[in-house]
Amino acid sequence: DAGVTQSPTHLIKTRGQQVTLRCSPKSGHDTVSWYQQALGQGPQFIFQYYEEEERQRGNFPDRFSGHQFPNYSSELNVNALLLGDSALYLCASSLTLRDTEFFGPGTRLTVL
Amino acid sequence: DAKTTQPTSMDCAEGRAANLPCNHSTISGNEYVYWYRQIHSQGPQYIIHGLKNNETNEMASLIITEDRKSSTLILPHATLRDTAVYYCIFSASGAGSYQLTFGKGTKLSVIP
Numbered sequence: 212d213a214g215v216t217q218s219p220t221h222l223i224k225t226r227g228q229q230v231t232l233r234c235s236p237k238s239g240h241d242t243v244s245w246y247q248q249a250l251g252q253g254p255q256f257i258f259q260y261y262e263e264e265e266r267q268r269g270n271f272p273d274r275f276s277g278h279q280f281p282n283y284s285s286e287l288n289v290n291a292l293l294l295g296d297s298a299l300y301l302c303a304s305s306l307t308l309r310d311t312e313f314f315g316p317g318t319r320l321t322v323l
Numbered sequence: 324d325a326k327t328t329q330p331t332s333m334d335c336a337e338g339r340a341a342n343l344p345c346n347h348s349t350i351s352g353n354e355y356v357y358w359y360r361q362i363h364s365q366g367p368q369y370i371i372h373g374l375k376n377n378e379t380n381e382m383a384s385l386i387i388t389e390d391r392k393s394s395t396l397i398l399p400h401a402t403l404r405d406t407a408v409y410y411c412i413f414s415a416s417g418a419g420s421y422q423l424t425f426g427k428g429t430k431l432s433v434i435p
Contacts, residue, residue, distance in 0.1 A: 215366070244422070244423075246423075246425075251427075252427065253410060253425030253426050253427050253428055254367065254423075254425045255425070256422040256423060256424065259422065267422050269422060299364065301366050301367070303366075303367075303423075309414070311357070311369060311372060312369070312423060313369055314359075314366035314367045314368070314369075315366050316365060316366045317364075317365070317366050319364075
């Protein structure tokens, strides 16, 4: 049984560019959350998707947007990249809203 | 914000029990305490969660005080592979959804 998978593993972009990160939830899970983890910090909640809608959002600007597809997979898009967007981006899935979240391995984004 | 207080770091001898404390004095009656750990640059790994009663699984035990203002994660026989950052979290409830709010966690070093 595959757990949460994320792609790509690593990514290097330059300031001003746009990036799309992808996540496939654990089998049977319908809820996906995204987190940003800067070096030396704990993960910070970006937003959560359920039934293809954004259900909850953390304190992140509109440059961060997402999407959930009918098969429950999800994308995180970041526009107009800043140096400060360099971080480990984590996807987590759960059986449904308010259930235990299981995390993927993350995508390491470096903005130069 | 849902805030927890944990020691910044702890050491534990290999084979001994590791007891990781957490204070969560602002937790609400219907919020679970979750514990995750993160081994360097990997995604957080779910360990255990509980509401009121003590819990045990194959990884650890969770002891929650009667007033629910604090808890202790116990790894009964620590191994070198248990060296990681341990996060104590409780959910911040929202209408129909929730988010996990991570702090900086406790860096546990298991020493041979």
